[in-house]
Amino acid sequence: MFKRVTTEQYPEDKRPTQPRYHGRHQLNRHPDGLEKCVGCELCAWACPADAIYVEGASNTAEERFSPGERYGRVYQINYLRCIFCGLCIEACPTRALTMTNEYELADDNRADLIYEKKDLLAPLLPGMAAPPHAMVPGTTETDYYLGKVTGAVAAQAAESEARRLGTWAGPSDEEVSA
Template identity: 75%
Template sequence: MADSTGKGRGRSPEPRTTKTAMGATHDVQNFDVDSDEDKNALEEFFAPVAGFGVTMASLFRPVVTEQYPFEKKPTAPRYHGRHQLNRHPDGLEKCIGCELCAWACPADAIYVEAGNNTPEAQYAPGERYGKVYQINYLRCIFCGLCIEACPTRALTMTNDYELADTTREKMIFEKDQLLAPLRSGMLSAPHPMVEGTTDGDYYRGAVTGPTPEQVDWVREHRPEDPSLESAADPGRAQGGKR
């Protein structure tokens, strides 16, 4: 049965033959632009129900939403989070201010300024230490190339990922924010190196903790230093060189 336009409703499109400029012929399929109007009434009725079917099926699946920040999921052991400047077992800093981490950073997020160690202010084994150390976390891409470049394993990455803040200035972390906290038995720098050692002994792990001579030096120059309490504990084994 045909409609007013002469087109059959519900019929399949009929092919027609066309000729190209080179004289070849090929079949072209005719499409009915009014075919969308011929939807089955039953399909139109159940179309919204099909959409709700996806919603209803999801209601009975296990919940995967994490209730952050009230419930925090542990990160992977090797997760690339906030950086940390590490210490030697006696409390001296591992960073020697070589700036290799800054040179390796592809985002130019690290700034290092080295300072010279002196007998009165020995912060790290050897001649120099990281006097200024900054990481701009607005630039950092957490690639870990700075970790690979560090020759003393002074710089590592923690599992801390909560770095958001309210101003751009607070996203530039200073050395006091990146420096690892003192562990029990460590002496806060500055203080002399273990007597009879070189910086190579420190890097090879020969130093296991502060010695009585180091404790006495800190007690003489900084008698109120809070790290003296644990470092001078008689019940704790004294460190030194292996």
């Protein structure tokens, strides 16, 4: 009450946010680069502002984006509607959706405030292979969720690079039957 009022020099002098601050959403990846989102749409159901749209699709042997049967083919968050309450984070069963400390989301174009999946996905870190690619050989979907997968193996990296170059011929007969 009797403290001197101070003026913050934002945006020149940005102060760090609190560790639990709810900012922009992020779709996380497994250590090998596969997406954690399984397209269950629970985040969209939990959102009181109806700001999230998810459209799930099935993984195939030729194109696998997540270790589960499904993945989020279309994922959108409308930041014109989002109230940053975090209920979508609590509803996510795979911890695919988290919130970052990024808060500078202002824009002069309304269409740019509807973030697509490509805008929300966490960047690929060293040791990750860009999806789609097969799961780590000899693992199951459960191994991914228990944290037993620690990174991409050479076969995944080779498949990812071949897809990028357009030289991938498809999964082998062993991979399809597995």
